[in-house]
Amino acid sequence: MAPGKSAAVSHVGKIRANNQDSGYAGEYLFVVADGMGGHAGGDVASAIAVKRITETDRQFASGSDAEFALHTALTAANAQLAETVFDHSELTGMGTTVSGLILVGGQVVIAHIGDSRIYLLRDGELTQVTADHTFVQRLVDSGRITEEEAAVHPRRSVLMRVLGDVDATPEIDTSIMATQPGDRWLLCSDGLSSYVSHDKILHALTSVADAQNAAERLVKDALDQGAPDNVTVVLVDIDESGTSAHVPPLTVGSAASPLVFDGDVAKKPLRLPALLLHPLKVSKPDDSHFEPESDGYLDELILEDRRRARRRRITWLVGLILVVLGILGGIFTAYQYTQSRYFVGVDQGNVAIYRGVQEGIGPISLSTVYRTTSIEVDSLTAYSQQRVEATINADDLSDAERIVDTLSNVSPE
Template sequence: MALGLRSAIGSDVGRRRTANEDSGAAGDRLLVVADGMGGHAHGELASALTVAAMIDMDERLPADASGLDLLAELTAAVDDASARLAQHAQTDPDTQGMGTTVVALLLDGDRLALAHVGDSRIYLCRDGALTQITRDHTMVQQLVDEGQITPEEALVHPRRSVLMRALSTDHPVEADLEFLDPRPGDRFLLCSDGVTAVLPDQAVLDVLAAPTPPEVAVDQLITLSNDGGGPDNITAIVADVVEASEVAPHPLRLVGAAAEVRS
């Protein structure tokens, strides 16, 4: 069965930041969120360049990509993004050290491919249950995996935002890649940590499981994140999996720094 994505996207600077270093894009088959690293120079440029690399990959693909390896295409796009960051740093030394996370979903027919680097996340809401699909590339997640701290301790750990893996100007990075098994009725959330650092899983589930359109869910996630203090930029994509015949083509939607760079 050919599947489609009915999606909505939104981004907000939050309550404590003066600029939005997040970028996001939502198209007919590509969804991507990138969170520029705020502790480094020009995080907004890093996220925008990364989203641009993903968009260029999508635009190069044929309408029917059934004969292509989607994971290889996503790998090439991540490599392209890393190369763009490195090249920009060579021409503008002030941007040396900029970095970003990235999460992306790419749909073709009934195949849904995922790429992930950093601590932006992808969740699946299915049959009223929430599953975190990605695993954070952070120091505290590594400590949890090694049994040194509990997941509850990780939530308040002073170094919970320290990344072990991210796209940067320094060297190429290996993305986590996998195929998912989408079903009509599934709802996916792609988001920066401006959402997940504030909202517990139950609050995310309450929003995603409600019978509301993706646009409403995105607005609610942004509002709740701001109500919780809005300590960081907030970007979210909510996408419902439906039969392809139920989705009308729509123009690519850009938010955050990616929208500002392209405008």
């Protein structure tokens, strides 16, 4: 792994009309923000947040000092977003996720809110460091649904925490972790984590040494899956000195462009739908939106999810019942058919007419004796005995009776 390297890459994706992500790779600070609020404000929200947070890109004496400064920067960005909405009502409802880290000696200081993510690659093992502040993550954490179910859950776009004009004092996760030479830190928007599997992310990070090339590879992996959402990747490699400075600092995404406060800007034409090219994730993603992290709303969503799970179980049960009934109906129809067939065979030494077919299903016989005649098999010619013992198929009951009459003519009853 090449030492002392970092990178930042952002792509609008193949469906979105504009890039609502912002990313920053600096001397000590690294940030990813994913805006929400649709075309009117998502890009503005992430850009404002990143521009404000980059003011903390400086050297700190300790991890605790950096943690306080980073938390304060996110809180200040939240206030600035609220002020912007007050001045520009067309941006009402805008918000942004933020995942950022500051390098302080042998430590990494992390601040996080929303569903962008920070990963750590160490000794070939990739670990998700941050927790998604989403409704479905609450369900996963409580054991109500699995990770696989969360990926397709209809409420997967509901964010429980964001920066924006919705909460004056948002709850921001902060932590201080030790880092060491050889560590590779990945910050990304959900445009990567929602469409590229954990194993593919791990493969890209371990197989590509150069940070810039690795970041571009991850974005390409997202594009190969259709990339319906914006994709932003910031990669940080820790060298022997414990740093990964990007000089000069690099800003990508919406924060790299001048802010535009115009809710009526014409949208760009939609690109060729990924449906034609990529089978995994083909539909345009639902816009992420914030819901207050209140017990009442969360309880309502949980009740809704329980109802959805109950409907799903009922649907599966009804489907299972229909399948079973179909199988039973097929078995009954097949059995009825077998009972319309006849053959001539042996019953207790005498010629008999059987109803059904000679074959059986395991120990289950599909034939019964319809009538036993008085014709003894031993009284038949050797050829007729062989035929009767091997059974003689009949087209119907009349044909079976005719076969018996024929046998009676070659031997006395």
